[in-house]
Amino acid sequence: MTDHSNNSINLYTWGVSTFAAVGSLLYGIDSGIISTTIAQDTFLEYFAPFDPSIKGAVVSTFGAGSFFGVLLAGWSADKYGRKRTIQFAALVALISGIVQAAAVDVSMLIVGRILGGFAVGIMNLTIPIYNSEIAPPSKRGMVTGLHAQFVGFGFAAANWIGFGSGYASGSFKWRFPLAFQCVPAIILLLGSYWLPFSPRWLLERERDEEAFEIIKRLHSGSGRNDVELRMEFDRMREQIRYDNAVNVRSVRELVTKKSYRKRLALAITVQVFTQLSGINVINYYQTDLYKSVGITGHTVNLLAGCYGMVGPLANIICLLYVDTWGRKKSLYITGLLMAIDMSLIMSLTAAFATGTNRVGQGWAIAFIFLFSIIYSMGFNSIHIIYVPEILNQAIRAQGSSLSIMCNVLINILFNQVSPIAFANIGWRYYSVFIVTNVLGAVTVWSWFPETKGRSLEEVGALFGEEIVVESDIAAAKLAVAEEEEVGIARRGT
Secondary structure, three states, X not given: OOOOOOOOOOHHHHHHHHHHOHXXXXXXXXXXXXXXXXXXXXHHHHOOOOOHHHHHHHHHHHHHHHHHHHHHHHHHHHHOOHHHHHHHHHHHHHHHHHHHHOOOOHHHHHHHHHHHHHHHHHHHHHHHHHHHHHOOHXXXXXXXXXXXXXXXXXXXXXXXXXXXXXXXXXXXXXXXXXXXXXXXXXXXXXXXXXXOOOHHHHHHOOOHHHHHHHHHHHHOEOOEOHHHHHHHHHHHHHHHHHHHHHOOOOOHHHHOOHHHHHHHHHHHHHHHHHHHOOHHHHHHHHHHHHHHOOOOOHHHHHHHHHHHHHHHHHHHHHHHHHHHHOHHHHHHHHHHHHXXXXXXXXXXXXXXXXXXXXXXHHHHHHHHHHHHHHHHHOHHHHHHHHHHHHOOOOOHHHHHHHHHHHHHHHHHHHXXXXXXHHHHHHHHHHHHHHHHHHHHHHHHHHHOOOOOOOOOOHHHHHHOOOOOHHHHHHHXXXXXXXXXXXXXXXXXX
8 A cells, every 4th residue: 555644735725625615514504404494483383384294394305305416416426527516516506595585385495495405415425525536645534524524514504593593583584594505505606616627537538637737736745746746646547547447337237346336335334324323313303302301492592503513513523533543443433422322312301301300401402412522523524534435436426326315315214204203202212323323333343444544546455456556656657757857858958
């Protein structure tokens, strides 16, 4: 394995990856804004009767739109590139925000939610792929994890916008938060013009010189000269050409090659266990959870705003250390901790939900907050980092699409059944997630390979695939040296 420990990130790469993550911010706002919106009294009055089945439909149709967005993005990211796909998603998100803010009935609101889900589904697939493909190997976890970080910031912003809007009157309480979704969409749509194309996507299109110029801008710095950059470029190009020559691309054929079956199975598994953690059940229905332990009035949305902050703060710690700790260890440890925390939430809710013991109710809320912290220390960023890492260039978009669609389908299921489950079995519903978190931790510990520190091209060795680029390093270095000698000779004459 090539030593990438001295790789660093220059300001240009930071700027590009951070701006791309504005789409992730949009995802967080779009998915989080409904939590406080459905708690506003004027919203409930306007769309009355707003029973649990309608509430589940409003929340879950966002996931349905996301499913089809992910499905499209897997194809679009390959055909038109990561950059163009992000731009299209920003346009759809803008239209979605307008439709939701102008909704006059539940059906119009649902149409807007479907469009919003469609846009963020595209973002959810494309942005992690884009950032993983522009990052240096030693910092790829941090750069790719910006997606989860900005999703968290967006979710937190949505909660505070909902809290602040609760002090307004009339339909502004809920129309303004829904309209706010347009702001990051406009910023991303206008600013994405200056984003570079993914160099790996350009190499697939044999636009080599353009790809090399982008690599130089992205990975120059810290004393790295043209010889080192050319070697990195050649390793990347030769492995991509080899993979495209010997590997398959159709979804049907993904299961015909043993190493690809394992790659795809791991990608799906990490996405499935992310949803089975129960995090989105708590995220979307947290206001109902606070009400179930006796919290009322503006305090409900105040707690939602505070809850939205703890995840992004914990996620910063994850980003700082994920390239040191590794992916595997972080996943199985946080899985076990989430199971323990969910057990405490279940026990405290069972004991104090219907009583007047404020101390017990306070501890129940505290462990809801702690659950977000634990999740953000592990699964939140790492499932996003891990999937594009274990899928090579030939199948990265399509494989990511399949895995995320599985994530979305489970999300839709839980969003639809959770209001009904809470209404019928109450605190017992938490037991589902205790079991799934333990199962997820054991699965990761026993089966998942570690990917930290490897280039995207080198990860194939973990699956028994041939890595051809290592044998070409000396030849690439010699070729560059010869090119430099020719240049010197020409200047001399």
